[in-house]
Amino acid sequence: MTHFSPAACVDYFFNYFLMKGVLVTIGLTAAGVVGGLILGMGIALMRMSSNPVLGGFARFYIWFFRGTPLLIQLVVIYSGLPQLGIKFGVITCALVGLTLNEAAYLAEIVRSGFMAVSAGQREAAWALSLPRWVTFRRITLPQAFRLMIPPLGNSINSLLKATSLASVISVEEIMRRSDMLMQEHFQILEVYAAATAYYLILTSVWDVVQRRLERHFSRSTATRSPRAAARAPSPQVGLEVNA
Amino acid sequence: MTTDIDGDGGTHPGMHEAPAVRMEAVYKYYGEFTALNEIDLRVERGEKIVICGPSGSGKSTLIRCINHIEKHDQGLIYVNGVELDDQRKNIDAIRRDTGMVFQSFNLFPHMTTLENCILAPMTVNGMAKQEAKDIAMHFLTKVRIPDQASKFPGQLSGGQQQRVAIARALCLQPKIMLFDEPTSALDPEMVKEVLETMKKLAEEGMTMLCVTHEMGFAREVADRIVFMNEGKILEQAAPEDFFNRPTSERAKTFLDQIIR
Numbered sequence: 001m002t003h004f005s006p007a008a009c010v011d012y013f014f015n016y017f018l019m020k021g022v023l024v025t026i027g028l029t030a031a032g033v034v035g036g037l038i039l040g041m042g043i044a045l046m047r048m049s050s051n052p053v054l055g056g057f058a059r060f061y062i063w064f065f066r067g068t069p070l071l072i073q074l075v076v077i078y079s080g081l082p083q084l085g086i087k088f089g090v091i092t093c094a095l096v097g098l099t100l101n102e103a104a105y106l107a108e109i110v111r112s113g114f115m116a117v118s119a120g121q122r123e124a125a126w127a128l129s130l131p132r133w134v135t136f137r138r139i140t141l142p143q144a145f146r147l148m149i150p151p152l153g154n155s156i157n158s159l160l161k162a163t164s165l166a167s168v169i170s171v172e173e174i175m176r177r178s179d180m181l182m183q184e185h186f187q188i189l190e191v192y193a194a195a196t197a198y199y200l201i202l203t204s205v206w207d208v209v210q211r212r213l214e215r216h217f218s219r220s221t222a223t224r225s226p227r228a229a230a231r232a233p234s235p236q237v238g239l240e241v242n243a
Numbered sequence: 244m245t246t247d248i249d250g251d252g253g254t255h256p257g258m259h260e261a262p263a264v265r266m267e268a269v270y271k272y273y274g275e276f277t278a279l280n281e282i283d284l285r286v287e288r289g290e291k292i293v294i295c296g297p298s299g300s301g302k303s304t305l306i307r308c309i310n311h312i313e314k315h316d317q318g319l320i321y322v323n324g325v326e327l328d329d330q331r332k333n334i335d336a337i338r339r340d341t342g343m344v345f346q347s348f349n350l351f352p353h354m355t356t357l358e359n360c361i362l363a364p365m366t367v368n369g370m371a372k373q374e375a376k377d378i379a380m381h382f383l384t385k386v387r388i389p390d391q392a393s394k395f396p397g398q399l400s401g402g403q404q405q406r407v408a409i410a411r412a413l414c415l416q417p418k419i420m421l422f423d424e425p426t427s428a429l430d431p432e433m434v435k436e437v438l439e440t441m442k443k444l445a446e447e448g449m450t451m452l453c454v455t456h457e458m459g460f461a462r463e464v465a466d467r468i469v470f471m472n473e474g475k476i477l478e479q480a481a482p483e484d485f486f487n488r489p490t491s492e493r494a495k496t497f498l499d500q501i502i503r
Contacts, residue, residue, distance in 0.1 A: 123349060127341070130363060131366060143352070
């Protein structure tokens with residue numbers, strides 16, 4: 001016997017309790033990205049440094065947090081650390097767990113972005129006697145950032161979905177609130193269909209934003225179109241100088 | 244700090260007229276491989292040197308050691324009287340006075356032509372933006388592409404990009420220009436426009452060291468040809484003498500292959 005109530009599904013979709021959970025999911029994702037990026041950059045710099053202590057620590061960090069499931073990390077932070085006297089609030093636990101985990105992946109993305117900027121760029125900067133911080137901020141970083149956008153975008157997509165694991169430590173985001181709603185009337189498929197719809201909306205919106213970002217940042221490295229190359233170049237009267 | 248470049252312990256009229264480049268017993272190793280083998284070279288101000296030789300002879304390594312893009316392992320290098328040691332201030336001073344043009348242009352792709360040119364004068368010499376723009380436009384006009392000022396490198400042809408690269412190097416008003424195979428990555432048609440630009444620079448008295456395979460250019464412009472092979476300088480001679488009466492066997496073989 002099958003029964004599914006599309007009306008109930010729609011009701012759950014517009015349920016305020018669930019919608020507040022969506023906000024929590026978004027908040028967790030945003031915090032995870034920002035925290036993960038800051039920490040990840042730090043780890044990446046350590047990884048790329050010639051100092052063996054820093055490099056070793058960075059390599060260990062990345063190995064550990066990429067080598068264990070996010071779920072275990074969250075559970076240990078929430079339920080295990082109190083045994084050592086370290087106790088955080090629920091949301092803090094989630095933020096710490098997500099940030100530490102995300103940083104490990106972002107560190108590798110940041111590092112590969114920097115390594116992909118061609119050596120010739122650095123050599124040109126040296127030949128121009130540009131100060132080191134100018135080379136980093138004006139030459140290397142902008143180019144590395146452009147290269148990082150696709151894998152970074154992919155990472156954010158993953159993080160949006162990974163926040164659902166915080167439900168296990170009772171953070172009231174989409175998944176947890178769906179569980180709670182489900183236990184009221186046991187309309188399992190209806191509740192989770194609504195939750196699924198929200199995840200799809202969030203990831204799809206992010207996809208659009210990511211594509212916009214990619215396009216925006218690649219516009220300045222645009223190459224000539226084949227048609228433009230075929231046309232003979234003609235000198236333009238009147239200079240537009242908008243540097 | 245005055246360096247006693249002649250080693251005679253005294254002062255004399257020519258003391259502050261240091262040669263543009265002076266390399267003494269310079270060696271460079273990559274592991275077991277000797278890239279530069281006892282290089283002795285002296286370039287006077289205003290001289291135009293063309294360095295040529297077979298692949299792997301160390302030509303690029305030699306000029307890349309002059310502005311410390313590569314670090315030499317043994318020997319002494321002086322640029323305009325300043326010793327190229329490990330001191331940051333010496334390295335920076337030398338790099339300010341030498342401009343380099345690369346085979347792969349190495350323009351900054353996320354900046355316009357003009358932005359590429361004004362970055363160094365503004366950050367190295369602390370120049371104001373408008374003044375830097377004026378200087379940049381002066382040199383862009385000199386290399387005959389002022390109309391491409393607001394284009395991005397990706398929108399320019401190879402020949403245009405290389406001319407922008409030359410203008411960019413000139414914006415710091417260096418005393419020496421180093422060219423590392425500037426036309427090797429260009430279509431034959433574009434080679435001409437870049438060589439014309441370099442010729443103009445030469446005529447105006449710039450000290451130039453140029454690694455190139457363009458023997459026509461070498462004949463016309465060079466004061467001296469430096470022929471290298473396997474990390475050593477085998478011959479140095481005026482173009483007339485080098486092309487018509489090469490003294491080393493290796494040079495003869497090399498020239499046979501180049502000039503049909």
